[in-house]
Amino acid sequence: MKFLGNVLAVIVGLLVFSVLSFFILAGIIAIASSSDSDVKIKENTVLVLNLNGRTIVERTNDDDIDLSSFGPFGSAPTIGLMNLKTAxxxxxxxxxxxxxxxxxxMLFAGQSMLEELRNELQAFRNTGKFIIAYDEIYTESAYFLNSVADEVYLNPQGGIEYNGFSSEIIFFKGLFEKLEIEPVVFRVGEFKSAVEPFLLDKMSEENRLQTTSFLNDLNDYAISKVAESRGIAFDSLKVINSKMLVRKNKDALDYGxxxxxxxxxxxxxxxKEKLGLEEDxxxxxxxxxxxxxxxxxxNRLSKNKIAVIIAEGEIVSGKADGVIASESLVQEINKAKNDKDVRAIVLRVNSxxxxxxxxxxxxxxxxEAKKEKPLIASMSELAASGGYYISAPADTIIAQPNTITGSIGIFGLWFNAEGLLKNKMGITTDVVxxxxxxxxxSVTRKLTDIEKSIYQETIEDGYDTFISRVAExxxxxxxxxxxxxxxxxxxGIQAKENGLVDLLGSLEDAIAIxxxxxxxxxxxxxxxYPQQKPWFETLLASLGNDVQSRYMKNKFGDLYPVIHQLEGLKKYEGALYRTPFDIVIK
Known part of the structure; x- marks a missing residue:
């Protein structure tokens, strides 16, 4: 069996080496064949924006190679908002x-990113050029984007989802009770509900209030933009939306x-007709x-620079890719601060x-950077809790109307696994x-009163610090x-009204300021900042995590979100400035 195992290991090694060699060769060919020279755009050209199945992120590689095309070794298909706006x-x-x-x-993006992209499309239309939208199925978020077009068409057998926004939370209280795991929570703030999934089996009234409030704000804003583009009265469109009157494809046509x-x-x-072309x-x-x-x-030859620092993802300590890692981001901030040609810094936050x-x-x-040069914060989809914390030093904070922000609070979470270990698994522990x-x-016993008081005091100190940082x-x-x-x-609308945001606008507005x-x-x-990695390096970095993620999705299917959230418990270590839950708007 050992011999067989060694043979299999060699075979697997050769297979991996062959696959990687192919990618390396493909990368070399791509680099060799690429050119910085301009692409000649023919007369009567149409820009095709096919975003179906793609997730919009802040920025991707300039070559924007779709890494999902590399089969099981590829990453999820993404496209950069900045790349799209440039195009x-x-x-x-x-x-x-x-x-x-x-x-x-069928694209995947938050409302704020879609708003920025939509505004760019509107500016394109304002020049007198046309935009034609067509698809077989429109999700509600995608329709919000597509509604800006001069004309919108739907496949005769297709459909449109247009029934308002919802946000669903998964609760684990019953699971922990069955497993005999006792969650112990330390928090400050009646709305700091990130820990509710571990303590309750439904939303608290405070959480329901805040979620209802910002969802209605976002939904009304989206309806107003669609109503404006489609020439439909807001009140009429709101009824269509709230009662889901578009239930068949013909309804979409009848209601405009x-x-x-x-x-x-x-x-x-x-x-072809708009381009003046013949049928063939x-x-x-x-x-x-x-x-x-x-x-x-x-002004690519100008010495004056405005540095845009991208801060996207969860905030963690150390160095890491795909998140806001403190050590990595501080290096980028210091680069911008110490570059004498950088005149100002714009922090783009999506966290x-x-x-x-x-x-x-x-x-x-x-x-420290703000002492040297102006600092502007531009909020994208989400700039909440720690995302707001790092925005607070800015001279000016700009958000989109449909940005989700605030969540100024703190919590800590601890689990007592004694019941699981002893009663379910027959494991006991002793300590000297x-x-x-x-x-x-210790996770193997109940916390003592003095431990609870020490931890709670730490959390309250953290909240006081947060409040002080924002006040300053x-x-x-x-x-x-x-x-x-x-x-x-x-x-974002509410945040401007209550003084947490200065202006409503885009990244370009932040750069202009x-x-x-x-x-x-x-x-x-x-x-x-940071400088984009070559696509091949991005591919290699994504191999392990993405292959594992795809395997888990295939294995658990519709249960994957639950499993993924349970895995995410590893992130709940120490005091956290984090949104009340993983906000997913449908």
């Missing part, structure tokens, strides 16, 4: 591009959400990656928060210690901050 702007300014064909009925129930060949004929003529098309090779960086300690480390670095608290916070950054008294804290989550504060007028170029 749309390039198309807007190029006289050979006459329109955009939007195929984006689409312009026709067409097949794709009919839509292509329409595009071919439509010249271009995609995001190709058109971006023709994009010109503004639910995380480690209180890591948030403090980042806050300190940003505070030199001091009364040498086994502080926002020029508010601690009492004023406490009125909007308590762990409560706000929409940064430039204004430095008095460089239009003589600046934008540089992004």
């Amino acid at each position: 749309i702007n390039t198309a807007k300014d190029n006289e050979n591009v006459k329109g955009i064909y939007l195929r984006s009925g 959400l689409v312009d026709g129930l067409w097949y794709e060949d009919q839509v292509r004929d329409l595009i 003529d071919k439509i010249n098309t271009i995609n995001v990656t190709t058109i971006n090779k023709n994009a010109k960086a503004k 639910p928060g995380g480690s209180a300690l890591a948030s403090e480390v980042i806050w300190r670095a940003l505070g 210690k030199t001091g009364e608290l040498s086994d502080f916070l 950054g926002r020029g508010m008294s601690k009492e004023e901050v406490l009125q909007v804290a308590g762990g409560r989550v706000w929409s 940064a430039a204004e504060k430095t008095e460089v007028a239009d003589d600046f170029k934008v540089v992004y």
Whole structure:
């Protein structure tokens, strides 16, 4: 059996080596064949934005190779918001591009990112060029984006989801009771409900109140934008939305959400007509990656720089990819601070928060950078709890109306696994210690009263620090901050009303304000931190995690979200500045 195991190991090793060699060779070929020269855009060209099945993130590699195409070794298909905006702007300014064909009925993105993308599409339309949208199925979020088009078409057998927003939370109280695991919670703030899934079997009234409030805000805003684009009265559209009156594809046509129930060949004929082509003529098309090779960086020869630092993901300590790792991000902040050509810093935040300690480390670095040059915060989908904490030092905070922010609070979570170990598994423990608290916070027994008081005091100190940081950054008294804290989550609209946000706007607005504060007028170029890794390095880095993730999804199917959230308990260590739960809006 040992011999057989060795043979299998060699075979697996050779297979992995062969696969990696192929990718290395493909990478070399791609690099060799790539060119920095401009791509010539033909006359009467249409930019095709096919975002179906893709998740929009803040930024991807400039070459934007779809790594999902590499089978089980590829990562999930993503596309960068900034890449998309660059493509749309390039198309807007190029006289050979006459329109955009939007195929984006099943994309995955938060409302704030869709808002920024939608505004870019509207600016494109304002030049007199056309946008045609078509798909077989539209999710509600995707329809919000597609509704900006001049004309929207739906497959005759397709459908539209248009029934308002919902956010569902998974509760684990019953599971822990069955396993005899006792969760012990330490928190400050009546709205700090991140721990509710471990203590309750349904939402608390406070959590239901805040979730209802910001969901209604986001939904009303989305309805207002769709109503404006489609020429439908807001009140009428709200009834259509709230009662889900679009139940069949013909309903979408009757209520004015689409312009026709067409097949794709009919839509292509329409595009040909708009381009003045004959029936047998071919439509010249271009995609995001190709058109971006023709994009010109503004003032690329200018010495003046506006640094945009991307902070996306959970906040953790140390160094890591795919999250906001304090050590890694501080290095990027210091690079921008110490570069004499960087005139101002824009922090682009898309985070639910995380480690209180890591948030403090980042806050300190940003505070020091602010002493040297202007600091502007631009909030994306989510800038809550720790995400708000690191935004607080900014001179100006900008959010989108549908950004989710706030959640100024703190919690800590501890589990007593004695019942699971002893009663379910027959495992007992014993301990020898030199001091009364040498086994502080042991998971194999109940906490003592003194342990609870020490931990709770730590949490309360962390909350006081959070309040102080916000008060200092926002020029508010601690009492004023406490009125909007308590762990409560706000929409961008609400956050502006209560003083947590200065302006509603996009990343470009934040960059413009940064430039204004430095008095460089239009003589600046934008540089992004951290520098993007080559696509091949990104692929290698994603192999382990993504293969495991895909295996788990295939194994557990619809139960995967529950398993994934249970696995996420590993993140709940120490004091946390984090959103009340993993907010997923459907």
